[in-house]
Amino acid sequence: MFIDFAKVSLKAGRGGQGSVSFRREKFIPKGGPDGGDGGKGGNIYFLADTQIQTLLDFRYRKNYKAESGAGGQGNRKSGKSGEDLIIKVPVGTIIKDIETNEIIADLKNEADKILIVKGGIGGKGNCNFATPTNQAPRYAQPGKEGETLEVELELKLLADVGLVGFPNAGKSTFLSRMTSAKPKIADYPFTTLQPNLGIVRYKDYQSFVIADIPGLIEGAHEGKGLGIQFLRHVERTRVILYMIDVNSENPEEEYLTLKKELEEFNLKMLNKPQLMVLTKSDTVFEEISDLAKEFQKKYDALLISSATGENIEKLTDIIWEKIQVANKMLNL
């Protein structure tokens, strides 16, 4: 499990200024006060939306302000209310008041909505202040300030894609190429000791999460190597991405070994959409081996390089499509 955080400042709309105005009509030289009230400032709401998967967008935008109410006008006309601001967050977002550390809301279900800060009320226009002794008040109220609040958003993330491969296959390097995660990378097996997660930003406002786990070896399901305790992370992902070094002596055998480990761990793993890639294409100077070629053909495996970026964009598109397929299978 990986937790995504964001801090956000909220300011609801200010109420509109009350109006100071006097009636002006033909044959009525001294009209009474007719200034209308200011409009109410807009509220801010949080809304849980399944279209949003991460809190990534809140890293780029931290200040949210709802529209102010418009000023009142003559003829007792009230000002227009400020537009409410509805901020969409992923389902499962917890909202905390930063000052008190209190949980304000836990938006567990699609369409859960909470009013988080209220807009200020509009000021009263001068028509409200006429008295027998002051029939022409030149006074109107200002609008009230909107509420402000600093909140922390917290989301427990499940990964969409799990990277599965032998130690040293290039999983962590791939994660670091795709996301801003900075996993440890080194030219020896079992560099990764704990799962790393990273968020991939995909086209407009879409994103998905990749989990890089320690390399698996034969017997992992029985506890060999480090893999087993982390296979449950893969168990929860929607798509499995097998990563095999293009320099592997026998890519197919490697793939089948990995697959067997997953299967022994939990048969259901094999029902997930999966993808195969051959990594480190830049290390091949002439041609890839015959076995690698065969593997590529048989499993439609893409040849990629996290070093040069070869086929990375294409792979991102394919991963995205597979996630959509998985979501359909899960009825999401």
Ligand SMILES: Nc1nc2c(ncn2[C@@H]2O[C@H](COP(=O)(O)OP(=O)(O)OP(=O)(O)O)[C@@H](O)[C@H]2O)c(=O)[nH]1
């Ligand atoms: N030339 C080249 N080297 C790569 C590429 N991807 C990974 N490597 C190298 O391969 C080695 C292993 O990479 P890692 O990303 O640590 O491999 P891993 O699969 O995460 O390994 P474990 O964490 O041990 O399971 C490092 O020396 C990387 O620099 C690539 O596309 N091209």
Ligand SMILES: [Mg+2]
């Ligand atoms: Mg690694």
